[in-house]
Amino acid sequence: MTEAYVIGAGQTPFGAFPDESYRSLFQRAYESALESTDGTIDSDAVDEAVIGTLGVGGRQLGLSGPAVTEHVGLEGVPCTRVENACAAGGYAVRQAVQAVRSGMADLVVAGGFEVMTDMSGDLTKYWLGVSGETEWERLTGTTFAGVYAQMASAYMDRYGVDTEPFSRVAVKNHANGAKNPNAHLGFTCSLEDAEGGAPVADPLNLYHCCPTSDGAAVALVASEEFLEDYDGERIRVAGVGASSDPVGLADRDTYTGIPASERAAETAYEMAGIGPDDVDFAEVHDCFAIAEVLAYEDLGFCERGEAPSLLENGTTDLDGDLPVNPSGGLKSKGHPIGATGTGQVAEVFKQLTGNAGDRQLDDPQRGLTHNVGGSGGAAVVHVFERVMAE
């Protein structure tokens, strides 16, 4: 069985880009990934492509994968679109890893994209809503923020906390994103700012919600065989885990955790032969601040109910023992749905190869990515390890 490696990754800035299309954004991300290999890789080397997108806006509902790969000159290459709502990008990376490990491809483009800022608020609400459950959530009027608000309420009730942990997520992630030139919301905020945000879905306020963004991100996944003739940077895909769960929140076992995340992490840790204590930093799915709080506990970074203290004592700050979302996360960096999971991998690649600029961590050896679909109907976790170039 060949191992899989990421040998390059890149992304567009995340934000609002009225002059770009989904194709031009994908092209910019793809070129950025190729550039990250110091220009040593070009399209001729690509054996396969896997593209994650929810298809927000319905621009090209069918064949949206080939529609972007043809635009960058990859026509002819096998291309599959994958969709698991907000985890589409993470699953694209996972499928690329399977393609490589299957022996059917030596270099796979794992990409993701979304264009979300060119539509009305009602249409945005619709396209976010389709990532939740249809009959009992969206069609009953429950917004996507409303689903996470129910999880936030349940957490506050169970552990006797207020909204301060959510606000601390915002403060930390905006501080990190302010150091990331690709961040959509690259401003800093105070705890007072974050506590005083306008209500969105009680108890979540504006500072507890990520933006909707345009953007694309691409990772290049290669086999061991490919690396025999390649001298550039690479990080090893040490662990991969995924799990599903009922799409509707009411059908799950708990409101104060995401069981799919917990199972995905267990699988990824087992494959990597490590535990959560061995992770040096993580990019986690903070679509709403409560999601980052739950992630700490689902991923085993602390016991149940202890996530607020990790935020309070600075453990997950950029200079803490376990930095979480050094990129700024979905909260500050942005959340162009299909691009989010591949964008997380781009951040880990940059951190593990020492190319993360002002937000570079101190010599990290191992990074984790965590991408959630909907409110937890799907989750995917990857563990990446630094490898010295030969």
Added chain:
Amino acid sequence: MTEAYVIGAGQTPFGAFPDESYRSLFQRAYESALESTDGTIDSDAVDEAVIGTLGVGGRQLGLSGPAVTEHVGLEGVPCTRVENACAAGGYAVRQAVQAVRSGMADLVVAGGFEVMTDMSGDLTKYWLGVSGETEWERLTGTTFAGVYAQMASAYMDRYGVDTEPFSRVAVKNHANGAKNPNAHLGFTCSLEDAEGGAPVADPLNLYHCCPTSDGAAVALVASEEFLEDYDGERIRVAGVGASSDPVGLADRDTYTGIPASERAAETAYEMAGIGPDDVDFAEVHDCFAIAEVLAYEDLGFCERGEAPSLLENGTTDLDGDLPVNPSGGLKSKGHPIGATGTGQVAEVFKQLTGNAGDRQLDDPQRGLTHNVGGSGGAAVVHVFERVMAE
């Protein structure tokens, strides 16, 4: 590297089922696949699921894979939705093969579904149109039938034939489908009937077009390791090939062939170590009759321009040397988009294990499936071989 096998497959009837939902149809197909293993396999054995659907009707646009797997008790199992328009099901099978060969799963559910008959004609036209190119085809008013009509016109012009070859496809596939209890349009028709159908998109008439259908189909893909403790029927996945191409017809190299099909077949033949002459029968993508004509040539069953003579001399009839679409194909069996590719595999499994009833072929050893996305933006080909149960 482990090989991949199909150890069970089943489907719902294809047709119009106003009392069924996409979830209930998937459940029936899944149970049918489990039953095909003589009840020796249950959900506890399943490691992963890959679900193909275009999402026609927009019932659950996000997380439509987990939405059906949770319904059959597979919550917790990693589940990925794949979409490559009408080839979604074939790509689901291909991804299941990669999952098995990657060593990350020993038994994978490859499923597909679609519900298409509960909407207005305009809405059906929209949802078929999204499988074509958006800006230069759908939004300019070109219907999906219209795209294939352009290919039919080009073929007629290049080779100096009339619509008779298309009508012969209809006659043959309806004759086969009449022997298939799962067929949507299980009636026979004469060449005179087929030549006299009402115009749809000139030169294609009603008999040259497949119906829109509801349905689901599931194949169970297993590893060699899984088979060590399994005594039931199995067929070997000998070859897999896929390719992409520009989504819009006008951007392709030819109108009288589907280059993605040709490349996908080359890859599948090479992996299987065979040529087209070694194929005993095939299930090909005949969404419109011209598509079956092109498939004969793209798959190497004959030289360019010779497909009409294969139809005229009965080579591809049920009792011919190379039966094509013994199930009735999309034309008669039906075309519930996401289920079509997995339904093809269900037919091949039945034929190779001697369970095809009135349409059973005489001791076939090797069968091919060919599934096309859109008008050729994606194509996937599988070669399956009979294996004696131990």
